[in-house]
Amino acid sequence: TDLSRIRNFSIVAHIDHGKSTLADRLIQSTSTVADRDMKAQLLDSMDIERERGITIKANTVRIDYTANDGNAYVLNLIDTPGHVDFAYEVSRSMRAVEGSLLVVDASQGVEAQTLANVYQAIDADHEIVPVLNKIDLPAAEPDRVKEQIEDVIGIDASDAVMISAKTGIGIPDVLEAIVTRLPAPTGDATAPLKAMLVDSWYDAYLGVVVLVRVIDGTLKKGERIRFMSNNTVHHVDRIGVFRPGMQPVDILGPGEIGFLTASIKEVRDTSVGDTITTEKKGTEAMLPGFAPSIPVVFCGLFPVDSAEFEDLRDAIDKLRLNDASFSSEMETSAALGFGFRCGFLGLLHLEVIRDRLEREYDIELITTAPSVIYNVYMTDGSMIELHNPADMPDAVQVDRIEEPRIKATILVPDEYLGDVLKLCQDRRGVQLDLTYAGSRAMVVYDLPLNEVVFDFYDRLKSVTKGYASFDYQMIGYQEDQLVKMQVLVNDEPVDALSMMVHRTRADARGRVLCEKLKELIPQHMFKIPIQAAIGGRIIARETISALRKDVTAKCYGGDATRKRKLLDKQKAGKKKMRQFGRVEIPQEAFINALKMD
Numbered sequence: 001t002d003l004s005r006i007r008n009f010s011i012v013a014h015i016d017h018g019k020s021t022l023a024d025r026l027i028q029s030t031s032t033v034a035d036r037d038m039k040a041q042l043l044d045s046m047d048i049e050r051e052r053g054i055t056i057k058a059n060t061v062r063i064d065y066t067a068n069d070g071n072a073y074v075l076n077l078i079d080t081p082g083h084v085d086f087a088y089e090v091s092r093s094m095r096a097v098e099g100s101l102l103v104v105d106a107s108q109g110v111e112a113q114t115l116a117n118v119y120q121a122i123d124a125d126h127e128i129v130p131v132l133n134k135i136d137l138p139a140a141e142p143d144r145v146k147e148q149i150e151d152v153i154g155i156d157a158s159d160a161v162m163i164s165a166k167t168g169i170g171i172p173d174v175l176e177a178i179v180t181r182l183p184a185p186t187g188d189a190t191a192p193l194k195a196m197l198v199d200s201w202y203d204a205y206l207g208v209v210v211l212v213r214v215i216d217g218t219l220k221k222g223e224r225i226r227f228m229s230n231n232t233v234h235h236v237d238r239i240g241v242f243r244p245g246m247q248p249v250d251i252l253g254p255g256e257i258g259f260l261t262a263s264i265k266e267v268r269d270t271s272v273g274d275t276i277t278t279e280k281k282g283t284e285a286m287l288p289g290f291a292p293s294i295p296v297v298f299c300g301l302f303p304v305d306s307a308e309f310e311d312l313r314d315a316i317d318k319l320r321l322n323d324a325s326f327s328s329e330m331e332t333s334a335a336l337g338f339g340f341r342c343g344f345l346g347l348l349h350l351e352v353i354r355d356r357l358e359r360e361y362d363i364e365l366i367t368t369a370p371s372v373i374y375n376v377y378m379t380d381g382s383m384i385e386l387h388n389p390a391d392m393p394d395a396v397q398v399d400r401i402e403e404p405r406i407k408a409t410i411l412v413p414d415e416y417l418g419d420v421l422k423l424c425q426d427r428r429g430v431q432l433d434l435t436y437a438g439s440r441a442m443v444v445y446d447l448p449l450n451e452v453v454f455d456f457y458d459r460l461k462s463v464t465k466g467y468a469s470f471d472y473q474m475i476g477y478q479e480d481q482l483v484k485m486q487v488l489v490n491d492e493p494v495d496a497l498s499m500m501v502h503r504t505r506a507d508a509r510g511r512v513l514c515e516k517l518k519e520l521i522p523q524h525m526f527k528i529p530i531q532a533a534i535g536g537r538i539i540a541r542e543t544i545s546a547l548r549k550d551v552t553a554k555c556y557g558g559d560a561t562r563k564r565k566l567l568d569k570q571k572a573g574k575k576k577m578r579q580f581g582r583v584e585i586p587q588e589a590f591i592n593a594l595k596m597d
């Protein structure tokens with residue numbers, strides 16, 4: 001294809017501002033898909049994405065469009081993941097295209113993810129076309145939102161395209177804007193092959209499918225190619241484009257986006273952002289800034305029913321086929337038995353994987369407290385990366401501990417600002433910036449990641465009635481006063497409840513945790529002490545009183561069926577319990593105990 005007739009673009013937006021709906025309209029209005037094959041949110045393929053309305057994997061589609069100038073254009077849309085946990089994937093897919101449509105809900109205005117994503121687009125040197133969506137809504141305020149885009153983001157919004165992705169208003173204008181306002185790609189067809197590995201996923205029939213953007217040279221079927229990051233060589237079996245179904249082609253030239261398959265067995269053998277070239281006479285120059293995604297949040301996943309351990313292993317293996325960014329390694333816990341220590345890109349990523357294991361594979365799980373990676377410097381000068389608080393070395397051998405910190409950007413309506421500042425302050429935050437755009441405040445905080453991994457999103461949502469938006473990026477490690485807090489139930493340490501806490505917060509955290517466990521653990525026939533401890537020092541204590549023996553007898557005295565029902569119920573409930581010494585702890589206790597309020 002003639003380079004001047006190609007436009008590559010992505011759509012950046014905050015969640016729910018209408019990115020998927022717009023993509024659907026673009027596909028539909030150009031008859032890329034026959035009407036009868038059109039289903040809502042065509043680009044969101046996984047069920048869970050559909051349910052939660054979150055786009056997780058980058059997806060792509062090639063659209064043929066004859067513009068008002070009479071010429072036929074090829075428009076390649078790469079759909080980027082909308083969530084902060086996938087920031088690295090967003091930044092790579094941004095580098096595969098030249099422009100972005102910035103979609104803003106005209107009834108809502110700019111949100112935290114609008115900002116985070118548009119900054120990525122600006123970083124990638126994109127030409128940006130602002131698009132105001134949902135102008136069909138009575139609450140739409142396009143003028144105010146235009147002003148906000150100019151004030152907050154600093155780009156000209158005077159000729160923003162006004163649309164309703166829902167009703168179809170303005171869709172032809174979007175297509176024209178793509179052709180006339182976004183630049184064509186540049187590239188040299190005669191240079192050695194240089195292509196970017198934008199994404200990859202596992203397909204049961206084809207093996208690993210690799211999404212590529214050709215920069216220079218041509219990618220040909222039957223050729224031998226090299227992945228430059230790990231220097232592996234593969235034979236290209238298939239090349240094609242997405243319309244949005246897979247359609248084979250023989251070559252992909254500069255500026256083009258498509259896929260290849262090359263008998264690659266695992267997604268792990270491919271790295272997003274990698275440079276692909278030919279085995280012989282390839283390019284010397286790798287694409288800049290290659291950095292693999294690394295997990296930052298860890299937790300233990302254990303089957304509630306220990307007989308399901310093998311099922312869990314299989315399920316994790318299957319999920320890992322398609323998600324190389326999540327790590328897993330076997331873990332044994334004195335309390336929980338066999339399970340896996342898993343690493344995730346962030347909290348949402350953790351939730352998505354846990355959900356899929358429970359729903360698609362039907363495995364009930366106990367999730368231990370999420371933890372970040374601490375750098376533990378030992379007195380002998382060595383350094384340990386601590387992924388699991390249970391592995392914390394003895395305090396006397398530890399010189400100092402560093403924890404990861406993030407830069408968080410929060411956009412919030414004025415009236416909730418006070419609550420948000422308090423929340424951030426309570427989580428050991430340091431305010432970096434506070435600005436206003438209309439009736440909204442933008443607050444920037446430096447926060448410890450470990451204070452965010454518990455339930456920061458939930459708290460933020462509840463104190464702002466859902467009106468705040470939030471985004472973050474890692475900024476590095478900093479030393480702080482961190483200690484390991486243990487929980488003892490009936491004098492037995494429960495390693496799954498161990499956590500790293502800041503020294504000044506330990507007493508309060510320990511107290512709350514013990515109080516909650518007292519509520520969450522049912523009474524037994526004996527007294528159960530619950531204690532929180534740092535080293536050998538007990539910092540909080542609660543006691544669950546013993547159950548009086550005659551309780552069932554009294555309530556259910558003569559009625560045999562009711563008594564049996566009660567026993568059946570207890571039996572069903574047992575499945576969700578775990579035995580710790582003589583004490584049974586329900587699985588919700590683990591999750592709920594760790595929430596702070």
Ligand code: GTP
Pocket residue numbers: 013014015016017018019020021022052053054055082133134135136137163164165166167
């Ligand atoms: P994520 O995939 O979660 O990032 O969301 P998204 O940005 O793709 O938003 P999506 O397209 O799923 O739209 C969110 C909601 O807004 C859906 O309920 C849409 O039906 C609705 N919506 C999208 N465009 C319009 C519009 O122009 N007008 C109105 N009234 N509703 C719209």
